Each structure stands twice: as structure tokens, then as C-alpha cells.
Amino acid sequence: MSLFLLFFVVVMTASGLTYELLTASLVTSLVGDSVLAFSTIIGTYLFSLGCGAYVSRLIKGRFYILLVQTGLAVGLLGGFSTTLLWILFSWGSGFFVGVYLLLFSIGSLVGLQLPLIMRALKERLPFKELVSGVLGLDYAGAMLVSVAFPLFLVPQLGLIHTAFCFGILNVLATLGFVFLYDDEGRWNFLKVEGFTALALLAVGVFASNPVAELTEQNLFPDPIIYAQSSSYQRIVVTASSNDIRLYLNNNLQFSSLDDYRYHEALVLPPLRCVREPKSVLILGGGDGLACKLLLQDPRIEKITLVDLDPAVTALFRTNPLLTQLNKDALSSPKVEVINKDAFVWIESTDQKFDLALVDFPDPSSYSVGKLYTTYFYRLLRSRLNPGGAISVQSSSPLRAPRSYSCILATLEEAGFKARPYHCYVPSFGEWGFSLATVDQVNEFYPCNIEPRFVTEEVLPTLFVFSPDMKPAKSEPNTLFDQRLVRYFRQDWDSASL
Incomplete structure (x- = not known):
């Protein structure tokens, strides 16, 4: 159980940071100004982590059910985050409200999880091993994602599918905790919730491309004939009967x-x-x-x-x-x-x-x-x-x-x-x-x-x-x-x- 909870820390940290980076990358590709986007998004996410950690002090008694439900909620919100923000941007209003509200929600839930995991571990590990283990793995997960995100995740999977992959990872890790801890069948309702979340994310993986294409098409006057997210920018080519246009990060190039x-x-x-x-x-x-x-x-x-x-x-x-x-x-x-x-x-x-x-x-x-x-x-x-x-x-x-x-x-x-x-x-x-x-x-x-x-x-x-x-x-x-x-x-x- 102790090893699995420590693994859960890595998943939680890695997925939370991934959602943060995905949000900042999406905002940068859509509206530019990477310095402002990354600064405000990192600040909002860190603040929300603190808010979630502070709220954890109010939770009394047995908290395992809450730990599971926050894990499922992070998986669902994070998995659908990029798709939801694409849709908001295509609507033309409420985009930045959605960005910071969604980011604050995910950050608060992740911030709530870490103290709860430490409570679960305190009866199994000495205090110094508890603190060093949790914080060490927390930082290790962050390092892993910060390297994989630009080198593999975005170039190979794209922003939308990266979000869904980490959402599914969140839910699977949470379900693993449920099956490992519940040996008496008391948490069957949590298993139902977990498999429902997993099914929703699986549907999202297959439906996200058509949804993204439809919402992205709304941003351009002519049909999109090519679209790709490179390591540096969003590349879109549109064509009509007599005109071809190139857009980089939604800005017309020619x-x-x-x-x-x-x-x-x-x-x-x-x-x-x-x-x-x-x-x-x-x-x-x-x-x-x-x-x-x-x-x-x-x-x-x-x-x-x-x-x-x-x-x-x-x-x-x-x-x-x-x-x-x-x-x-x-x-x-x-x-x-x-x-x-x-x-x-x-x-x-x-x-x-x-x-x-x-x-x-x-x-x-x-x-x-x-x-x-x-x-x-x-x-x-x-x-x-x-x-x-x-x-x-x-x-x-x-x-x-x-x-x-x-x-x-x-x-x-x-x-x-x-x-x-x-x-x-x-x-x-x-x-x-x-x-x-x-x-x-x-x-x-x-x-x-x-x-x-x-x-x-x-x-x-x-x-x-x-x-x-x-x-x-x-x-x-x-x-x-x-x-x-x-x-x-x-x-x-x-x-x-």
C-alpha cells in the first residue's frame, strides 16, 4: 500500500503539471504572448495548489472516499480540459474565464490530494521518510513531465490527446487504489464511478478529433486542408477555390x-x-x-x-x-x-x-x-x-x-x-x-x-x-x-x- 501511494504521488504531480503546461501552450498558440500566458497560468496553478492544501485541514475522520473522488475529478477535468478550452475559444467569449476557472479547479483538487495522501502514509512510514519520499517523488514527477512534454508528448500526441492520456492515467491510478484498499467490497460505488469516468474519457479520445476539427474550422473563413501542432506553433493551411492561406498560431502569414x-x-x-x-x-x-x-x-x-x-x-x-x-x-x-x-x-x-x-x-x-x-x-x-x-x-x-x-x-x-x-x-x-x-x-x-x-x-x-x-x-x-x-x-x- 505504501509503495502504491507513493506511485500515486508521482501520477498526481505529473498529471497536474501536464494540465498546467497544456493550458499554457494552448493559450499561447491561440492568443500569443507566451510570457504573460505562462506567468499567469503558473501563478494561478500554484495558488490553487495552496488553496487545496489549506482546505484539507477542514477534512475530519476517514478521508479515503474523498481522496478517490478527487482523483477521478482531476482525471475528468484534466482529460477534457483542452477540448473544452478549444470549444470556448471558438465561441469567441468566456475563454479566459474558462482558462483560469478550469485551472483553479484542477489545481485545488491536486492540492487537496497531497495532504490526504500524506495522512494515509503517516501510519505506515516514519515521519522523515514520509516527507522526503512524498516531496522527492513530487519533484521527480514534475521533472519527468517537464522533459517529456516538449520532446515527446506534444510532438507525438498533440495537446488534446496528451490531456486525455493523462486523464486516463489519473483514473486508472485511482481505480488501482480502490481495488488495492477495498478488500471487503464496501466501495463498489466508487468502482462504478471510476469505470464511468474511464468510459467517458475513452469516448472523449475518439470524439475529440472531430470536435476539435469542427471548432477549429469555425475560426477560419475557408476550409482547413492541413493542421498540425509542431513543437513551436499551430500550423493551419486553408484553401478555397482561388485562395490558399497559411496561419501560424491563428495569425495569417500569407x-x-x-x-x-x-x-x-x-x-x-x-x-x-x-x-x-x-x-x-x-x-x-x-x-x-x-x-x-x-x-x-x-x-x-x-x-x-x-x-x-x-x-x-x-x-x-x-x-x-x-x-x-x-x-x-x-x-x-x-x-x-x-x-x-x-x-x-x-x-x-x-x-x-x-x-x-x-x-x-x-x-x-x-x-x-x-x-x-x-x-x-x-x-x-x-x-x-x-x-x-x-x-x-x-x-x-x-x-x-x-x-x-x-x-x-x-x-x-x-x-x-x-x-x-x-x-x-x-x-x-x-x-x-x-x-x-x-x-x-x-x-x-x-x-x-x-x-x-x-x-x-x-x-x-x-x-x-x-x-x-x-x-x-x-x-x-x-x-x-x-x-x-x-x-x-x-x-x-x-x-x-
Whole structure:
């Protein structure tokens, strides 16, 4: 009995932490801002553990029935947690109330269980063995999950099935306790409750995929043709009769109806600042659409594409619909794909490039904001050949003026000669870029790409801004004070009012 109760501690701790991580990961993938999500969710969960532990002092007499029922309740709530939150998010209201209410409920029940298990063990183990055994296994269970969660559970099972697996584990461990302790048949009603919970979770495992697909489809205007949760993000591709769209964590990355506008604006201005572009670096851009454009220029001998997520580059290298869109650019012998963190890679490489295209997501979190800092841009500048140029996607100068100006100020602080420019992309609205060169460039050189949008006549107009897009005053973004993230959140919060 003592060994089983100690095993029960491991299951309880591991499952509770798993539900906490699942909730934080789901919130991050749906609404972004991983720092805020993980901080508030961890805080709420720890607080609820304390509340549950405190309430346990009020429980008198025999408590084994309550221990069993809390175990079953944790299994049911935790198992269905991710599915319930998916449904709440698709409804469009009550999502955050549901997140913290569900998390507090699970944490309180887990916090209640630990003192009850210690009471059950106190008659079987000396006090010092009791405390060291329970707390040691508590921390061991947490360590086990923290390693398995990102390396195996989420990549192999996904968020929804991971929740159900741990819910079933909770219920099985609780039923094991019932059968082990009840040798006189007094707890048959608990066995019925346990098998009922197990049956509900089993149904949930098989019904969760259709439910998740239905609720996720409600988030997008066009039918979903591909969806996957990678180690880094939720990847969704939708398609209609004339449009293919990529969403990462529910944020639109491109629409095939107008992606040429965005990518020509990203590629052609810096390309035309370089007299003889032979080597090109693309940071981000795992969809291969910028590669497709660059491969039209025979002067380019080598393209190095650094994208964090191998799931994205694999998708755009193998999916027939998407390879048709990017003209199989990622399989070109001229293209080398490297799946690493761009920040780490740029620090470690000694390669030199004539041109760099920086196509990162918007700086809505500190993990992305580091890629827009003076430190990063100085590193990037040191990887350019004399006469080199870069372009940076820089959010909207109309909706996020301080963010846009901050990126320009950061490039200049890093030693670049920076110029702002913009274009209209129907899917995004007015969108901004930054052109930065190592040396002063006073002319645009010819290139061998036939544009659909950025023609000879249109190119100069990209650098003309209307009065309502007048740059705002901003300070450079540094690694140790990522003010750009604050600017970005404030800009878009104001734009949404």
C-alpha cells in the first residue's frame, strides 16, 4: 500500500503539471504572448495548489472516499480540459474565464490530494521518510513531465490527446487504489464511478478529433486542408477555390491572392541595392515564397534559409499544393534549409552574404523581440559583404507607428543606413518594411526578375508616405530592454479600439 501511494504521488504531480503546461501552450498558440500566458497560468496553478492544501485541514475522520473522488475529478477535468478550452475559444467569449476557472479547479483538487495522501502514509512510514519520499517523488514527477512534454508528448500526441492520456492515467491510478484498499467490497460505488469516468474519457479520445476539427474550422473563413501542432506553433493551411492561406498560431502569414505584393516588396528593393548579388540569407520565410522569387535571378548562386520550425519547411517542401505555390523552391539545389533559431545561428556562423531578407513574425513577444534588437542587427551586419543590403518586415506604419519607427531606429543604431518603405497588401492592409544597407546607396541596379507589382515605376512610390503614416518618435530596441514589444502591444491595442 505504501509503495502504491507513493506511485500515486508521482501520477498526481505529473498529471497536474501536464494540465498546467497544456493550458499554457494552448493559450499561447491561440492568443500569443507566451510570457504573460505562462506567468499567469503558473501563478494561478500554484495558488490553487495552496488553496487545496489549506482546505484539507477542514477534512475530519476517514478521508479515503474523498481522496478517490478527487482523483477521478482531476482525471475528468484534466482529460477534457483542452477540448473544452478549444470549444470556448471558438465561441469567441468566456475563454479566459474558462482558462483560469478550469485551472483553479484542477489545481485545488491536486492540492487537496497531497495532504490526504500524506495522512494515509503517516501510519505506515516514519515521519522523515514520509516527507522526503512524498516531496522527492513530487519533484521527480514534475521533472519527468517537464522533459517529456516538449520532446515527446506534444510532438507525438498533440495537446488534446496528451490531456486525455493523462486523464486516463489519473483514473486508472485511482481505480488501482480502490481495488488495492477495498478488500471487503464496501466501495463498489466508487468502482462504478471510476469505470464511468474511464468510459467517458475513452469516448472523449475518439470524439475529440472531430470536435476539435469542427471548432477549429469555425475560426477560419475557408476550409482547413492541413493542421498540425509542431513543437513551436499551430500550423493551419486553408484553401478555397482561388485562395490558399497559411496561419501560424491563428495569425495569417500569407494569402496566395496577394502574397506576390508582400514578397516583391520584401525582396526587390534590397536586391536592387546590390550590384552583384550571389549569396542570399533568408531569416524566416519557411514557406519558400521569397526563395521562389529570388531563384528567378540567375546571378544568385546560393540561398541559405534559416527557419526555426522544421514542420513548416517540410510542409512546403512536400505538400503538392504548396510546392506548386512556391514552385518547389525549397528543393532547389541552390537552396540550403537550416532549421535552427536564427539568433543562435547568426551568432555561430562565419558565412558572409550579399543580401539578407528578414521575414520574422511581428514582435509581439520577447522571444521574437530579441530578433529585432541592436545586438541581432549588429551581428547580421557583420555577416554582410561590403555593399550588402537587407530588408526587414516591420509591421504596419499606419496601425503600429511606434513599432515601425523603433525598428528603423534600431537598424540605424546598429550601423545601417536605413530607409522606410511600405506597400498595400489587401490581406494585411498597409504594410511596412525597412531597407538597410552597409554603405550609402544612391541608385537601384537592374535585376533579372519580372515583377507583377514592384515595377520600375512603382518602386520609387514605395518610399513615399502619406501624412497619416508619419513616423512616431521611438527609441532603439535593445536586448536588455525590449521596448519594441511594449510599443507593438500598445500600438495594436490602440488600433483595435
